Amino acid sequence: MADRQALDEVVRFTSDLIRIDTTNRGGGDCRERPAAEYAAARLAEAGLEPTLLERAEGRTNVVARIEGSDPSADALLVHGHLDVVPAEAADWSVHPFSGEVRDGVVWGRGAVDMKNMDAMILAVLAAWARTGVRPRRDLVVAFTADEEASAEDGSGFLADRHAHLFEGCTEGISESGAFTFHDGSGRRIYPIAAGERGTAWLTLTARGRAGHGSKPNSSNAVTRLAAAVARIGAHEWPLRLTPTVRAALTELATLYGLDADLDDPVATDDLLEKLGPAAALVRPTVRNSATPTMLRAGYKVNVIPGEAVAHIDGRYVPGCEDEFRTTLDELTGEDVDWEYHHREVALQAPVDSPTFARMRAAVEEFAPEGHVVPYCMSGGTDAKQFSRLGITGYGFAPLKLPEGFDYEALFHGVDERVPVEALHFGVRVLDRFLRTA
Numbered sequence: 001m002a003d004r005q006a007l008d009e010v011v012r013f014t015s016d017l018i019r020i021d022t023t024n025r026g027g028g029d030c031r032e033r034p035a036a037e038y039a040a041a042r043l044a045e046a047g048l049e050p051t052l053l054e055r056a057e058g059r060t061n062v063v064a065r066i067e068g069s070d071p072s073a074d075a076l077l078v079h080g081h082l083d084v085v086p087a088e089a090a091d092w093s094v095h096p097f098s099g100e101v102r103d104g105v106v107w108g109r110g111a112v113d114m115k116n117m118d119a120m121i122l123a124v125l126a127a128w129a130r131t132g133v134r135p136r137r138d139l140v141v142a143f144t145a146d147e148e149a150s151a152e153d154g155s156g157f158l159a160d161r162h163a164h165l166f167e168g169c170t171e172g173i174s175e176s177g178a179f180t181f182h183d184g185s186g187r188r189i190y191p192i193a194a195g196e197r198g199t200a201w202l203t204l205t206a207r208g209r210a211g212h213g214s215k216p217n218s219s220n221a222v223t224r225l226a227a228a229v230a231r232i233g234a235h236e237w238p239l240r241l242t243p244t245v246r247a248a249l250t251e252l253a254t255l256y257g258l259d260a261d262l263d264d265p266v267a268t269d270d271l272l273e274k275l276g277p278a279a280a281l282v283r284p285t286v287r288n289s290a291t292p293t294m295l296r297a298g299y300k301v302n303v304i305p306g307e308a309v310a311h312i313d314g315r316y317v318p319g320c321e322d323e324f325r326t327t328l329d330e331l332t333g334e335d336v337d338w339e340y341h342h343r344e345v346a347l348q349a350p351v352d353s354p355t356f357a358r359m360r361a362a363v364e365e366f367a368p369e370g371h372v373v374p375y376c377m378s379g380g381t382d383a384k385q386f387s388r389l390g391i392t393g394y395g396f397a398p399l400k401l402p403e404g405f406d407y408e409a410l411f412h413g414v415d416e417r418v419p420v421e422a423l424h425f426g427v428r429v430l431d432r433f434l435r436t437a
Contacts, residue, residue, distance in 0.1 A: 002431040006127035010423045011106060013042065013119035015099035017082075018108035024083035024148040028056065032145040035082040035115075036060035039143045042122040046129035048141075053162060059153035062143040063165045066125070066135060073137035076355075076437050077172030077391055079382055080118040081147030081154065084110040085412045093415050104420045111418040113411045114175040117397040118143060120426045124434060127427075135434055140169055147382050150342060155385035169391050171355050174381050177395030178363050178429065180370070182403045183278045187255070188370045190363045191281050193395025194356065195244035195376035196383065198321055198346030200314035202290075202328070204228060206336045210306035217304050222297045224335040225308035229292045231331045232312060237287040239265045242318045244376045247351045248282050251373040280408075284378035288324050290314040290331075311341065315378065318346035344384040348376075349392045355437060359396050362433035366425060367400055396433070400425035 017035055024030040033054075040050040043064045050064040060082075068075070087096035087109040094100050096109040110116070121141060127133070142165075146154035158165070177193035206228065208221035241249070246262055249271065253260035258274055261267040268286070272279045290312050297308035316324040332338050350356065351374040360372045383393025399422040401407055410416045 002124060002127050002427045003130065005130070006123045006427050006431070007424045009126055010119050010123035010427045011101060011420055013122050014106050014111065014116050014418070014423060015101055015108075017115040017118055018099035018106070018110050019097055021097045022083045023086050023109070024146065025086055026149040030083050030146065031058035032082040033058045033060040036062045036143060036145070039082070039118065039122060042126065043141070046125045048125070051165070053158065055153045055157040055161070059145040061145050061154055061158055063158065063162070064141045065165070066139040066141065068135045068137040068139065070136050074170040075138035075140055075166075075168035077140045077142065077166060077169045077386060078121055078434070079142040079144060079155070079172060079174045079386070080114050080121060081144045081382060082115075082118065083145055083148045084113065084115070085148050087416075091414045096416070101420070105417045106420060106423070107415070107417045109416055111410070111416045112407065113416070114397065116399070116418050116423060116426070117175055120397070120423065120430050123427050124431045127431065133435065135437065137437060138168060139434065140166055144382055151382060151385050155382035159385045159388045163389055166386070166389050166391065169389065172383060172386055172391045172393045173359075173396040174383055174393065175395060175397045176377055176381065178359065178398035179407050180367070180399065180401040181278070181281060183276065187278075188367065189278060189281070190367060190370045190372045191248075191375040192356065192359050192363070192372060193377050194349040194351045194374045195242060195285075195318060196347040196380050196393070197285055197315040197317055197376065197378055199342060199344040199380045199384070200316055200321070200324060200340060201342040202312040202314050202338050203341045204310040204312060204332060204336050204338045206308045208304070208306060211304045213302035213304055220304055221306060221308040222304070225295075225297065225310055228332045228336040229295070229310050232290050232328070233292050235290065235327070235331055237289060237327075239268055239286055240288065240317050240320050241268070241286060242348060242376060244348055244351060244374055245282055245285055245317075248373055248375045252278055252282070255371055255373070281373070281375050285317060285376040288314070288316045288320055288327070290328065316346060317376070318348045321346065344380055345387060347383055347387055347393055349394050355394065358436050359394065359433055362429045362436070363398060365432055366428050398426045398429035399423075
């Protein structure tokens with residue numbers, strides 16, 4: 001079990017990493033190197049030999065391998081990203097890069113996404129170095145750049161250019177799983193991610209005949225684009241249940257004593273209603289989605305522009321990308337073209353695997369009152385890029401959170417923070433899992 005020093009270190013490491021500003025605005029100006037050097041120094045103190053890798057100057061990744069006791073076992077990838085989304089200091093109660101520890105809570109950008117998990121990994125490995133622990137299987141630890149943008153300088157670069165560092169890895173764990181979800185009626189649910197919807201960020205372009213705003217124009221690019229965007233925003237996508245989501249709904253139905261006829265869309269929608277707040281764990285992933293987010297057209301009120309552009313945040317459930325593309329073709333129509341601005345695959349991971357069972361057991365050991373269920377993430381992580389190497393990804397960044405703590409709202413939100421006790425829980429659970437994985 002993780003020692004007392006590890007519990008102190010995970011708080012200090014989290015705070016230290018938050019104080020290193022690794023804001024990623026998506027324009028390539030992020031510099032993860034100081035955080036990468038910090039992580040590499042902690043790995044070196046734990047007796048490991050970290051490798052620092054860059055595709056672009058300052059966009060630094062760190063990779064290290066811990067040799068396991070069973071050379072016949074497949075390796076496990078444990079990864080976390082070092083970059084964070086922007087934060088406007090004027091909106092926060094504390095400075096977003098202060099790493100302040102106040103009233104048992106660590107404050108700052110990255111406290112939940114995901115410098116907390118980075119710190120947990122470092123704290124566990126430091127404790128192992130002190131006590132001589134070796135995992136059963138090889139562990140490859142990776143701290144990546146650029147996850148909050150395209151991942152081209154991070155996990156994409158590592159997967160494409162340094163695949164040899166991940167030799168033998170068949171599974172991986174990273175962010176957004178094994179946190180406490182309070183359903184409002186006293187139940188504590190711990191969802192472990194075993195899937196991700198695919199990413200389909202789209203650019204829509206409508207072209208028409210430019211002209212004077214005072215004259216009728218049946219080839220108005222703005223009108224054409226607006227009509228397409230309205231159709232997309234109003235479209236009701238059909239129910240599409242993946243094996244992961246089916247497993248989640250089945251376990252939740254059992255927990256709440258409800259019937260689950262998942263082959264009947266009407267009955268499934270009825271089940272989602274009866275699950276109450278717990279439905280939030282699955283509702284975003286039972287369908288594809290396409291959300292209009294940006295519009296751009298024109299330069300003067302009395303000039304009809306010849307072109308209008310929109311951007312759509314599209315997500316598709318595993319196995320439904322073809323349906324997503326076909327539907328977008330229909331919704332955009334003949335007058336609007338669309339293309340991928342950024343695309344990444346959807347993922348699924350088995351929920352009946354030994355690894356999932358060990359993650360479940362690790363959570364239940366330290367949260368015996370909790371109910372572990374699988375779930376699919378509505379967004380994406382670096383697991384998408386690492387899947388190119390045949391690595392099956394799970395979301396497992398354990399946190400025991402108090403009731404009323406809105407974990408999901410703090411991702412990219414104002415006053416991002418994490419309780420100290422949640423970090424202690426995370427270190428204990430992660431230590432237990434990685435020893436037995």
